[in-house]
Amino acid sequence: MKILHITPYYEPDFHRGGVVRSTSILCRELVGLGHEVTVYTTRDALSPSKDPPGASCDLGGVRVVFFENRLGGFGFGLDMIRAARNIREFDVVHIAAFWQIFGLPAFLSARRASVPCVVSPRGSLVMVRKRTVGAAKYRLFYWILNRYVLKRASAVHFTAELERSDARALGLAVPSFCIPNAVPVEEFRFLPDRVAARKRLGITDERPLILFVGRLDRRKALDVLLKAFARVGGRGRNSVLVLAGPDFGEKGMLEDLSRALNIGGRVIFLGLVNAEERAEVLAAADLVTLTSLAENFGNSGAEAMAAGIPVLVSDQCGVAEGIEEAEVGRVVPVDEDTMVSVLDEMLADGGALRDMGMRGPEFAKSSYGADKIARKTTCAYGDLIAGTRSPDCRWADG
CATH class of the missing domain: 3.40.50.2000 (Glycogen Phosphorylase B;)
Known part of the structure; x- marks a missing residue:
């Protein structure tokens, strides 16, 4: 299977939080299962790459392509738009980001090309439910763009039922599967x-x-x-x-x-x-x-x-x-x-x-064993391609 993961930050930018580490572990494990994995990402300002935008490297068998970092991952450049035109070469696209719109061109291209596209909110929905002044900007962004993306994704990936309950509280009746993060035990x-x-x-x-x-x-x-x-x-x-x-x-x-x-x-x-x-x-x-x-x-x-x-x-x-x-x-x-x-x-x-x-x-x-989680994730991707629902993936339609 040819898999594309899209995330604003990837290794070695581990200071950016657990999403970076868990995505890296999953991608490496997917390669270990025989899949061809590509990651589209940016390079953090704290660990800048000397390579020009669009350059790629191999990290643990994963082909990692670095794009321009626009607005701290909240934007995208022409290089990302050009890359998104080749989305048909992948069997599935998995976007591990929410507030950042870095992956938006790939999401739109995947929809046009009928390539299954998974979105992982990674805890972002709780910010939408908050009624604080600080959360107002997140609610606005959610209603302007992110709700559109979630409702049109092939599936939403949750790491726990707690996160899925946040989506239900927002009235998001979308196909979803629940698989925790992979841990290299x-x-x-x-x-x-x-x-x-x-x-x-x-x-x-x-x-x-x-x-x-x-x-x-x-x-x-x-x-x-x-x-x-x-x-x-x-x-x-x-x-x-x-x-x-x-x-x-x-x-x-x-x-x-x-x-x-x-x-x-x-x-x-x-x-x-x-x-x-x-x-x-x-x-x-x-x-x-x-x-x-x-x-x-x-x-x-x-x-x-x-x-x-x-x-x-x-x-x-x-x-x-x-x-x-x-x-x-x-x-x-x-x-x-x-x-x-x-x-x-x-x-x-x-x-x-x-x-x-x-x-x-x-x-x-x-x-949470990394190998076990990678196999479950592979199964979820396969379900999207074949139109099936494997029990181990804890699928739900609303």
């Missing part, structure tokens, strides 16, 4: 030495270490996490909170808040971590948190389970599906009091916490 099978990893963070005893991995932005509700962390008692009274991720406008506020709460000495800001550094902080951690206000999936939670680390996630994260049933972590609302209570409970019993972690790898492999 084998990458997390063997972590670095725990003692050495903790020493590098300045921790020489066995006090609990709570870890967050992700962008420091408002949607992550890290202010609520800090307030809850400050109130944790018992065994967690001297625990350490590590925030590992790039700053998206929240770091200054979080640093000020941690000092105001008198926990500045127990909160560590690591900044963006690469794959090797991520493995190290996971090795040092006792618990991984992802208590976001909205998260279509939550790669860091899935990766933590693959690494054998128990998780605390909010009920607004797609990755929350099945966690409590599998006893690999806890699911909470984004509520300070509830988070304090559950953190106290989880940290009080180190043995139970470790047992949760030990169940994680098998759950992650069966739920």
Whole structure:
């Protein structure tokens, strides 16, 4: 199968968030299954390419074509319009973007050429449902353009039922399939030495270490996490909170808040971590948190389970599906009091916490294993071409 993926950012621009990483993993796995995969993307200003627009390279067997970055991925140039004219050479097109209109020429060309086109909102629909002043621009853009795209896509891909419920709340009765993000579970099978990893963070005893991995932005509700962390008692009274991720406008506020709460000495800001550094902080951690206000999936939670680390996630994260049933972590609302209570409970019993972690790898492999997810995605693409509906893809028509 010849597959075209379109995303405003692709590897190595991993600082752009989980969409970049999950798309890269999926594309590489699809190549491993024998498919011919091409990615149309742009290069981030923080890692500019010396190659001219339109140049291509091979990344893990995936042919990656870099186009002009117009308006931070929110626009497209003549090079993208020209490339879209050749859309018939692909069997299926998958657009992993929503607010950015970078893929619009390819979407329109695919419709004209009757090439199946999948769109992945990746958590964007929650912004449409918000009734805040800041969300007004997203609602406007949705009604002007994005609703048109979603309603005319061959199918919409959701990573969790939570995300599909957002679409239903907006009255989007569109064909959709639900497949979670792919996680390379084998990458997390063997972590670095725990003692050495903790020493590098300045921790020489066995006090609990709570870890967050992700962008420091408002949607992550890290202010609520800090307030809850400050109130944790018992065994967690001297625990350490590590925030590992790039700053998206929240770091200054979080640093000020941690000092105001008198926990500045127990909160560590690591900044963006690469794959090797991520493995190290996971090795040092006792618990991984992802208590976001909205998260279509939550790669860091899935990766933590693959690494054998128990998780605390909010009920607004797609990755929350099945966690409590599998006893690999806890699911909470984004509520300070509830988070304090559950953190106290989880940290009080180190043995139970470790047992949760030990169940994680098998759950992650069966739920998010990259090979399994790539096969399901291939099946969904095949369904679109053949007009079938495979049960494993969790299809729905509204």
